[in-house]
Amino acid sequence: MRHKPSKEEFNKKFEEVTLDTEQIFKGKIISLQVDKVKLPNGNISTREIVRHPGAVAVLAIYNDKMIVVEQYRKPLEKNQIEIPAGKLDPGEEPKEAAIRELKEETGFDCGSIKQINSFFTSPGFADEKIVLFFAEDLIRGEMELDEDEFLSCESITLEQALEYIKEEKISDAKTITAVYAWQIYKLTGKI
């Protein structure tokens, strides 16, 4: 009979033990460190690790359309259409952050919200974790953007969203995940 590992055993298999940590950079949003690690075979290697406070994103449905925001993404040097999202404030609960970001970026309050899933965006080099929510029963209101925040808001059908993925107007992991989750919800009733 196969041994079913405990959660701790599962997490420790292939562990890379930290021998040393060098702090390289501490910025407004991310920080960077390089860890010297001992591999399972005893060899020594390094790991480049970006630390991030974590974020939330919201699949918000209004009149059978998904609310999206368009904004400039400097690392890509282009505009992107994405679901509303943002970083966690210190000490903030993900659900609270999701309600706040939806309101700030789109003006919508939501009558109901629940978690769909959560995921690390780049587990090879970063610890950024996004918690994805599903918001319904939306009530339209005013956007509350910071002075230095530039984005526009629209709503699109599932067909448009799938078309935008093909055209790479939608081309980020969280939004594609949300579009697929929405498609599955429409097909199965489950989210």
Place this chain on the structure above:
Amino acid sequence: MRHKPSKEEFNKKFEEVTLDTEQIFKGKIISLQVDKVKLPNGNISTREIVRHPGAVAVLAIYNDKMIVVEQYRKPLEKNQIEIPAGKLDPGEEPKEAAIRELKEETGFDCGSIKQINSFFTSPGFADEKIVLFFAEDLIRGEMELDEDEFLSCESITLEQALEYIKEEKISDAKTITAVYAWQIYKLTGKI
């Protein structure tokens, strides 16, 4: 009539113009720079940007099961179950990289492979782009791991994959995207 913006107009809306770039770090895998930018309102801000060579990932189906690998992810300090994936070698085409990574990490050759989509993992602070492939008609062979690469390979059903997402044993964006794409394929015949 609403003006339909060209791809160039779309990409330049809300542009943040680079005034200066400071190179912070150049590592084995990622590099980090801080750009000073002019915002659309004329204000000055900074952007922390991680550069990454890009990667591929493969949804590989064998006997109606998805091939996954288990490996330690240092930024998360735990093991993760993910689809086979890896960085692009310099000058390498994504499809070629996908075939290579599938072979190295799982031992499988594939009879057919096609692109599902592509996505940026963290467009707020990184330019990492993953091209996701769908591989079928697999032929079992030997794994070809590097000396310092530690992972184990298994295959799981869709139901197990969805359960692993709930348990957070699967908790990375590319694998969740792949699982959802597979579920949609099983429901609609389209991928």
